[in-house]
Amino acid sequence: MIGAELDRLIQLLGKLPGLGPRSARRVVLHLLKKRETLMQPLASALIEADAKLLTCTLCNNVDVHDPCTICQQSGRDTHQLCVVEDIADLWAIERTRSIKGRYYVLGGLLSALAGITPDQLRIPQLLARAVAENITEVILALPATVDGQTTAHYIADRLREANIPASRLAHGVPLGGELDYLDEGTLATALTARRSA
Amino acid sequence: MVEWRDDAIVLAARPHGETAAVVSLLTRRHGRHAGLVLGGQSRRTAAILQPGQQVDANWKARLSDQLGHYAVEPSAPYPARILEDPLALAALTSACAVTDAALPEREGHAAVYEGLLALIDMLPTSAGLYAYIRWELGLLREVGYGIDLTSCAVTGVTDSLSNPLSYVSPKTGKAVSASAAQAYQDKLLPLPGFLCGRGEPSPQALRDGFKLTGFFLERCVFAVHHQPLPAARARLLDRLEQLMPVAA
Numbered sequence: 001m002i003g004a005e006l007d008r009l010i011q012l013l014g015k016l017p018g019l020g021p022r023s024a025r026r027v028v029l030h031l032l033k034k035r036e037t038l039m040q041p042l043a044s045a046l047i048e049a050d051a052k053l054l055t056c057t058l059c060n061n062v063d064v065h066d067p068c069t070i071c072q073q074s075g076r077d078t079h080q081l082c083v084v085e086d087i088a089d090l091w092a093i094e095r096t097r098s099i100k101g102r103y104y105v106l107g108g109l110l111s112a113l114a115g116i117t118p119d120q121l122r123i124p125q126l127l128a129r130a131v132a133e134n135i136t137e138v139i140l141a142l143p144a145t146v147d148g149q150t151t152a153h154y155i156a157d158r159l160r161e162a163n164i165p166a167s168r169l170a171h172g173v174p175l176g177g178e179l180d181y182l183d184e185g186t187l188a189t190a191l192t193a194r195r196s197a
Numbered sequence: 198m199v200e201w202r203d204d205a206i207v208l209a210a211r212p213h214g215e216t217a218a219v220v221s222l223l224t225r226r227h228g229r230h231a232g233l234v235l236g237g238q239s240r241r242t243a244a245i246l247q248p249g250q251q252v253d254a255n256w257k258a259r260l261s262d263q264l265g266h267y268a269v270e271p272s273a274p275y276p277a278r279i280l281e282d283p284l285a286l287a288a289l290t291s292a293c294a295v296t297d298a299a300l301p302e303r304e305g306h307a308a309v310y311e312g313l314l315a316l317i318d319m320l321p322t323s324a325g326l327y328a329y330i331r332w333e334l335g336l337l338r339e340v341g342y343g344i345d346l347t348s349c350a351v352t353g354v355t356d357s358l359s360n361p362l363s364y365v366s367p368k369t370g371k372a373v374s375a376s377a378a379q380a381y382q383d384k385l386l387p388l389p390g391f392l393c394g395r396g397e398p399s400p401q402a403l404r405d406g407f408k409l410t411g412f413f414l415e416r417c418v419f420a421v422h423h424q425p426l427p428a429a430r431a432r433l434l435d436r437l438e439q440l441m442p443v444a445a
Contacts, residue, residue: 184274
């Protein structure tokens, strides 16, 4: 018989992405074997993260500070704003160190099917911030999907009304990509967006 | 085990669980047909399951009335030009949403499939929106609510330059000529000339066309299921109004 505490732990772990009841049981057994080196540090890290992590009121990033570290960094271009779908995208772009400006996390994409509207994505707040901070360029780093581009077009329209320039990510051949292996849609888009050599 | 293979167009994909997706496809021979795509949320497969993508679909189920599983492979490149054009993108999303909501499931509608295929090709062109209105008329005809534009419902005259068919009766869905409609024009729906093969395309003709098909779609197809027109269609009309000059 499994005790109530263990059962609760298995149930909670089983709710994590990629884990089911069986793998949650394996994780719990592994944690029990490594109580000092893994279980206790993990428990204290979770408690600490829960107590300290905040959502940045400016960009919706998650950090221990509000405004977040990125929004507070003095060396950043305060007139450039990069709009991303979620925090994972922010981290991905930040790893490239290509953006000198700051970010804005939408928290999703417009979707007629799922009934997600501009208000649910904090788009009005984005526009208010862009106007208040005299942003000179908004980079729409959104996915090249139907929902992603619908959202990009919508935000670009609203920014145009406010006379704020917007740019979008290029679509095309990835670095190290063999043309032979690319899908026709990507290749066609890359050809459409070709530039002089 | 039941199994078939067919050409299809992706209409919608909804996440199911952590990795799978329930996909609604418009197939050539099997009509609108849903199925589960295992790994449908993966980066590779999610890219295929975009509305408007043409796929080669293989459906399998133990019994024919089950949801079943799809294996899908792209059969044509995604119309990438549509992603660049906001109006074409809104029209594609609307066409897929209207098809998904209006067509009964598992009922063959080859004409709608062929029509949607042709529409996707035409959307990035200047005639795309006119093609869209014609496609909605075709969809209405296919689900049994076709609009009769052959002759005037009152006088029986056919379309002519001197007495053109200029209105449609909201009650019968039949055309009415300009002379016969004089007494009760405000109760009729304007019929844009391009639907009768005459008249220059104009913003007002587009407005009238969308109003006409929207009225019959709403009343005949969606209201009977107590559903409004899809939000994607309303967004298309909003975008159209933003881009078109205000009517005189």
